[in-house]
Amino acid sequence: MKNRLFTLAFVLGVICPAHSQQRKNISSKAISPDLIGVFFEDINYAADGGLYAELIQNRSFEYSPTDHGGWNSFTAWEYITQGYGYGALSVETTSPVHPNNPHYAVLKVEEVGQEGIGLKNSGFDGIPVKAGEKYNFSVFIAQQDGSSMPMQVKLLNKKGETIGETTFTTTSKDWKKYTATITVTQSQDSASLVLLAKAKGKIAIDMVSLFPQNTFKNRVNGLRADLAQTIADLKPKFMRFPGGCLVHGDGLGNMYRWKNTIGPVEQRVAQKNIWGYHQTAGLGYFEYFQFCEDMGAKPLPVVPAGVSCQNSGGTWRIGGTGQKGIQLNEMPDYVQEVLDLIEWANGPVTSTWGAKRAAAGHPKPFHLEYVGIGNEDKITPEFKERFKMIHDVVKAKHPEITVIGTVGPAPDGEDFELGWKFANKENVPMVDEHYYMKPEWFLANQKRYDTYDRLKSKVYLGEYASWGNSLFNAIAEAAYMTSLERNGDVVRLSSYAPLLAKAGHTQWNPDMIYFNNTTIYRTANYYVQQLFSTNEGDMYHSNVVTPAINKADTALAYSCVRNSKTGDVILKLVNSSKVEKSFNVNLSQFKGIGTKAVVTILTGDATVENSFETPDKVKPVTSNFKAARNFTYTVQPMSLTVINVKGNR
Structure with a gap:
């Protein structure tokens, strides 16, 4: 039925004979409906002391100096x-x-x-x-x-x-x-x-x-209600967890093993956090999957690729251990651990691991579709051998699961090139690109994915952000995100990172959401992510929006998508300059829409940032708007404007 509705929407919105003449210069394509999600990693005290609602620190007396210098069993x-x-x-x-x-x-x-x-x-x-x-x-x-x-x-x-x-x-x-x-x-x-x-x-x-008692959705062993709701308000289509570098850990013994994080909390394995503190594992795999379900997001767990982080032990210092691989004779058991995860998530209650999920209070499957294998790993022979062992078995036994590989921590370079070469050789369905760059880089690289080979591995842009939380940073990201929509046939998933940061405990900046024990503030970057996620489409339409004067103006970015479920046509107009700019909009190709529209604008001074003291200094403003088949729209300086023209399926 879903495919039939999609086909009908395509026919009505793209090839209706009554508008065939108008569509000679129109290009439309299906894009990923899961494009915008979130990535959660326990960095910046995101879990214990953050999203996980437990209020007692060091509740089981497991803190130690290996977690953090000067800590012991009676810390706190x-x-x-x-x-x-x-x-x-x-x-x-x-x-x-x-x-x-x-x-x-x-x-x-x-x-x-x-x-x-x-x-x-x-x-x-x-x-x-x-x-x-x-x-x-x-x-x-x-x-x-x-x-x-x-x-x-x-x-x-x-x-x-x-x-x-x-x-x-x-x-x-x-x-x-x-x-x-x-x-x-x-x-x-x-x-x-x-x-x-x-x-x-x-x-x-x-x-x-x-x-x-007041946790998110009133869950036992649940999440801090206001913080979880702030994430849920993003309306993410998926959530990647539990990391990040946290996944492959600080050495083989510190790898994140999902089985250690399920069951009664007193039976879970606490361990050192690679970011320099402690993980109780109270927020474990069951809680992650449940949170995804509670906010309508698909779960995207990431498991180690059989190797530890190449930076284990601090390899920039003498004595670091570097990347180490699980012994090859132990790999069959590790591969089975990944298979057990899929059974735990999707298996019937009569299966071994499905029964454990049911015993935890969730007899219905979690409908797992994606599994990430590895994170920013150095593309060594040891990595490739172990990744292939996991990938080949999962592909053979679970063809319904999309395996996501890794191509290093940067937008280019040795690991990027080697990772892509390996992924294409092994026909990995999707790879995970990561990069943190200056806002100017995002403005200058909007055509990055235009030339990617559509017949090879797809892309999950799993971690990206410009270096800062000013409005300019957010607008640069918005401009780049229009290119993700334009290339939504090859970029299937994307998520800003990191998601959370607790005041006084940040190992990494910038972040999307900042919080302390009682207060939260959303950054300008948050609002950009939210505006894209809540105004998604599954069809991209080119030649609908054009700059009114200079089509080559690099300060401008734009996209047009249609949501086949609602019939809405959604325009995103970005102006990173210091002056007003205008766009011409031609909606004549679309059937089933009228003039009723909503416009949302995020704008302000380029340097403005939200803070605990001024949490709403920059915030979107929404108003009604009357659209037409053809109109010119003037956008404010340093702004993201979203125009949602209401329609029918």
């Missing part, structure tokens, strides 16, 4: 002995909750004092809470001495005053999970949580957790 924790109580606090590994989660705290209470003794957690730059909202507390405790232990949990404001509390009593010598709900009485941007033991004895403590 404070030993509390107020009211003349005393005892001892230690970290042990003898009898953990689960072998994958080896460290836990042991609290020995020798004298209770007036208030009890225990632990205080400061969260990620404080714990943000809102008055009247409910928070789910949980902890694993094993009673090591004594038959039970009365416990008190308190949320404190900056003055040390209680703004929410609960109590419970331990009942088991074995590990047991205790849960409670805390209602907060006062909004705070930097609260702390205190866990107090109220009697003599000895207890083991692990997985201390505090979650807002």
